Amino acid sequence: MFAIARSAVRSRASAARFSLTATAASIHTLPKLDYAYDALEPHISGEIMQLHHTKHHQTYVNGLNAAEEAYAKTETPKERIKLQAALKFNGGGHINHSLFWKNLAPTNAGGGALEAGPLKEAIDRDFGSFDKLKEKMNATTAAIQGSGWGWLGYNNATKKLEIVTTANQDPLLTGLTGMPRRTAHAPIIGIDIWEHAFYLQYKNVKPDYLKAIWNVVNFKEAEKRLVEATQ
Template identity: 55%
Template sequence: MLSSQRVRLANLSPKISSLGAAGARLKHTLPDLPYDYNALEPVISNEIMQIHHQKHHQTYVDNLNATEEKLAAAVAENNLSQVIALQPALKFNGGGHINHSIFWEILSPNGGGTPTGDLLELIKKDFGSFDNMKEELTQASVGIQGSGWGWLGYSKNGRLKIVTCANQDPLQPTTGYFPLFGIDVWEHAYYLQYKNVRPDYVKAIFQVANWEKVGERLANAR
């Protein structure tokens, strides 16, 4: 049993060693918001934005750094069992950091309206119209059981698709789709303002959608 474990660790060692080294070298930090906490009112309140950013996102960052430190130690000790045991925490907190870092950028106090350019043309091609895409993304996001994210994703074959992810699962590693626009439907994202009426929050968030940034993300994905 120990012999087979050593073989598996030897096969994994180049990957996990580089991951552990990266965790030891780098510390993730909470990104600054590109606007003030009250800038998205009345769609998202000042209080929600402060708690969401300073408390929830900061917790994902702190836990991600702590998990990577433990991972580096496990790699250094050739402890394969611990390396495997740390993967759920790495995925959850790493996903939380990735998802929220995208979320802040794709919202704007000057947002709303309709996409333009290549983004709009691709939306029309794959959904028929912008309104159809909004409706499909709204229904998918509202329909998530428990906590998660609704995403407009871009695939390697050049198509757009509405995809949902549970909890903090990051879209691209989980589904292969590049995240363009996402809606956080964890209760901490809306409950203080919208209570249990998730549909109102999801519909309102399109009023602050930063379609210019989403268009930039599409260009980068291509």
């Protein structure tokens, strides 16, 4: 189990087209955004983005570094087992948020624009239309009890796009140690449904947040992930 958590944190992030930023000493750092905090307005406020990035994501980075440092100093299997939860939670938080920032783009930089290509073809094939995908994914994600993530993932077994949810900060990654690639989903689009992602702007009305976020989804990045997953 521990091998799975460590692999998810360190070696399989490439499946999502990003890598954890770390030095040779495995010190993870907060990734920079490709846009200003207020660039996603009015769909996601600058205040939310700044707090989400500099406070919440930074907390996962700090927690991951602390857990890895503690692991390096432990001498018994029992002590290392105790660290698995912290590695999974903070490592997943770092992985998911690093993907999430790339998942978004301002409307003036192509955000929200699904153009003709492999991704649109796959969406039309597997869901009937883009509107049907949004309707189904929004409903599935809104139904998450508590905190978690809604995903559009590529299933290597069925060769189709599928909607998947994960609890808390559990990542959606392909090729984890002990998990055959053919049974895993490659993350194409992820939606953070933790309250810190929307509450300041949308209060408790999750459907409004889920409807708005599609206006700033970076479909070019999502298509790159799909092409990589199908190779």
